[in-house]
Amino acid sequence: DGLAKPDLDALHKVFAQVMAGGAPGVMTRIDSGNTVYRETAGVADRANGQAMNTDARFRIGSITKSFSTVVLLQLVQEGKVALDAPVDQYLPGLLPDPTITVRHLLTHRSGLWDYTNDMFANTVPGFEAVRNKVFTYQELVKLSLAHPRTAKPGAAYQYSNTNFVVVGAVIEKVTGNPVGTEYQRRIITPLQLNDTVYVHPSATIPGRHIKGYLTPDEAGAPLVDSTDQTVSWAQSAGAMVSNPRDLNRFFSSLLGGRLLSANMLTEMLKMTPSDDTGTRFYGLGLRQRDLSCGISVYGHTGTVQGFYSYAFTTRDGRRSVSSMANTSNNGNVNTILGDTLEAAFCGKAPA
Numbered sequence: 001d002g003l004a005k006p007d008l009d010a011l012h013k014v015f016a017q018v019m020a021g022g023a024p025g026v027m028t029r030i031d032s033g034n035t036v037y038r039e040t041a042g043v044a045d046r047a048n049g050q051a052m053n054t055d056a057r058f059r060i061g062s063i064t065k066s067f068s069t070v071v072l073l074q075l076v077q078e079g080k081v082a083l084d085a086p087v088d089q090y091l092p093g094l095l096p097d098p099t100i101t102v103r104h105l106l107t108h109r110s111g112l113w114d115y116t117n118d119m120f121a122n123t124v125p126g127f128e129a130v131r132n133k134v135f136t137y138q139e140l141v142k143l144s145l146a147h148p149r150t151a152k153p154g155a156a157y158q159y160s161n162t163n164f165v166v167v168g169a170v171i172e173k174v175t176g177n178p179v180g181t182e183y184q185r186r187i188i189t190p191l192q193l194n195d196t197v198y199v200h201p202s203a204t205i206p207g208r209h210i211k212g213y214l215t216p217d218e219a220g221a222p223l224v225d226s227t228d229q230t231v232s233w234a235q236s237a238g239a240m241v242s243n244p245r246d247l248n249r250f251f252s253s254l255l256g257g258r259l260l261s262a263n264m265l266t267e268m269l270k271m272t273p274s275d276d277t278g279t280r281f282y283g284l285g286l287r288q289r290d291l292s293c294g295i296s297v298y299g300h301t302g303t304v305q306g307f308y309s310y311a312f313t314t315r316d317g318r319r320s321v322s323s324m325a326n327t328s329n330n331g332n333v334n335t336i337l338g339d340t341l342e343a344a345f346c347g348k349a350p351a
């Protein structure tokens, strides 16, 4: 793929820091052309000590947003949805502001309040309250509309799960199918992502999977096994299950031009800054990160109770990297986990 070889020593140093930070286990899969690297440390299951395994499934959280975006952009290609049409055209009366467009949703520029801010203000109680609940899209939107908008439509980037809940509602309205059906027929089946499933509202991860452990807010309190939950609070914003091989294949196929037309991929890659570092951007359901070695990578991050994940690829899709640590509510671990991208894409720092 024309890049420096991954620096596996650096990768394992990051693993050691991730585990020292409180994660039971951590893993990275690198697909570099036809060469695959499978690196792991720690445990997938604290009860029986089962080792971390890059073939096992886990909850990918917001990486789901990229899957939802591909479905919606295919509907745009098919002329069934217009990117700059008001959401009101597809879901009359759902949103209070008829000027919010489909593109505003995909770029987190709608101004819709993120209901998870309230839902998970107290991490473990918030999680326990919803882990077995099943929500409708309308119920989640209603939670958001209890708050004023955070900005006028289009005015600013403000990350909000509400946007991708509405994206799911648009997909279901326009296709007449549950989003799971659309993920399956448009992405999972064609790419043979055999370890990628959308099982909402089931609370269990089918097949071989990693257990996730939520870090409580109280310092020193024991980790909570958060593996089983409906993730109904996220759905098309974060309820997908997958594994590193499938995520690498998904993002390689996406950036390699196999899921969207060239024009539509160009739309998806229209980036605006998502923070003030100058190295983080958000397009349409897709993140860009500029690495220290000058390489830009594209993909998404995920945070769901018990699972932190990163899945990114190069602009040509020829090197893809997926990393996961099986804890969450631990910002230090999440930040360090991001350093696996540097080791995997940039290789050894120049001497």
Ligand SMILES: C[C@@H](NC(=O)[C@@H](C)NC(=O)CCCC[C@H](NC(=O)C[NH3+])C(=O)[O-])C(=O)O
Residues within 6 Å of the ligand: 060, 061, 062, 063, 116, 120, 121, 122, 123, 124, 126, 161, 214, 234, 237, 238, 300, 301, 302, 303, 304, 305, 306, 328, 329, 330
């Ligand atoms: C950030 C990430 N977003 C996602 O993956 C979405 C699906 N997850 C969230 O919004 C986090 C919900 C709270 C998690 C909980 N935190 C708390 O409860 C904090 N009080 C936890 O860390 O498990 C992304 O887009 O990259």
